[in-house]
Amino acid sequence: MVKLIVHAPTPAALARARRNVVNLLAADPDAEIELVVNGEGAGAALESPDPSTDKYLLVCANSLAASGVPAPVGTRTVGAAVLHIAQRQADGWSYFRA
Amino acid sequence: MVKLIVHAPTPAALARARRNVVNLLAADPDAEIELVVNGEGAGAALESPDPSTDKYLLVCANSLAASGVPAPVGTRTVGAAVLHIAQRQADGWSYFRA
Amino acid sequence: MVKLIVHAPTPAALARARRNVVNLLAADPDAEIELVVNGEGAGAALESPDPSTDKYLLVCANSLAASGVPAPVGTRTVGAAVLHIAQRQADGWSYFRA
Numbered sequence: 001m002v003k004l005i006v007h008a009p010t011p012a013a014l015a016r017a018r019r020n021v022v023n024l025l026a027a028d029p030d031a032e033i034e035l036v037v038n039g040e041g042a043g044a045a046l047e048s049p050d051p052s053t054d055k056y057l058l059v060c061a062n063s064l065a066a067s068g069v070p071a072p073v074g075t076r077t078v079g080a081a082v083l084h085i086a087q088r089q090a091d092g093w094s095y096f097r098a
Numbered sequence: 099m100v101k102l103i104v105h106a107p108t109p110a111a112l113a114r115a116r117r118n119v120v121n122l123l124a125a126d127p128d129a130e131i132e133l134v135v136n137g138e139g140a141g142a143a144l145e146s147p148d149p150s151t152d153k154y155l156l157v158c159a160n161s162l163a164a165s166g167v168p169a170p171v172g173t174r175t176v177g178a179a180v181l182h183i184a185q186r187q188a189d190g191w192s193y194f195r196a
Numbered sequence: 197m198v199k200l201i202v203h204a205p206t207p208a209a210l211a212r213a214r215r216n217v218v219n220l221l222a223a224d225p226d227a228e229i230e231l232v233v234n235g236e237g238a239g240a241a242l243e244s245p246d247p248s249t250d251k252y253l254l255v256c257a258n259s260l261a262a263s264g265v266p267a268p269v270g271t272r273t274v275g276a277a278v279l280h281i282a283q284r285q286a287d288g289w290s291y292f293r294a
Binding site for chain 3: 007008010038039057062071080081082083085086087093095097
């Protein structure tokens with residue numbers, strides 16, 4: 001089964017990443033996906049919610065703290081996106097930088 | 099043997115990716131390479147052919163349809179770049195985002 | 197143990213990558229890290245030293261030659277960043293494009 005991290009560290013990458021997630025789900029509805037946002041991508045994701053892909057969103061807590069953007073209730077976070085992405089690959093996930 | 103996906107989702111990344119492919123071939127002439135372009139990288143690749151690397155080019159069909167740029171006869175495509183890249187890594191390929 | 201390549205091919209990616217390395221070390225002080233810079237990221241790394249992350253720096257020799265920026269004594273280089281990154285993943289390292 002496809003297991004993929006889609007990574008977006010900038011607002012431009014976030015826009016691409018959301019299209020990538022939609023395209024991946026269309027091609028493989030069973031794909032396991034995490035859309036990991038950090039840096040300026042984290043604030044951008046929270047400021048512009050996207051109903052079609054936000055269920056896959058994982059926000060870097062380090063970046064959130066730095067951005068000052070409040071995370072809505074229910075936002076899923078990881079402590080450090082960079083560590084999470086390293087560990088997922090070690091667990092056999094593929095990686096895609098949008 | 100080196101098997102590498104070089105991924106370019108933007109025109110700037112495409113320019114870097116083409117240099118990366120040339121450098122990789124110089125360092126390892128036997129490397130197996132796919133230069134996967136999607137998003138705005140797809141249209142840019144077709145609008146500016148590159149004889150030295152186009153034999154490695156794989157264009158995302160989703161992106162092609164969105165760009166409106168006609169693909170020349172012989173252009174190799176993949177249905178969804180994001181799925182192809184996920185699967186290649188699951189098959190043991192390395193990944194490089196230009 | 198976490199083994200991660202952090203890749204920065206542009207000055208903007210370099211700025212992100214240096215924060216990523218600091219965050220990774222804070223989350224996992226034992227992580228094995230290489231901060232690989234190529235393209236315009238290589239010249240930027242040498243022109244703006246960063247005492248907190250430069251011990252992890254690996255500079256692409258191809259890019260150095262093209263940039264004309266002299267490498268300080270002690271700078272660690274790899275022949276072709278693209279080949280190094282492909283090989284590291286084949287050896288089990290994870291990859292993070294900043």
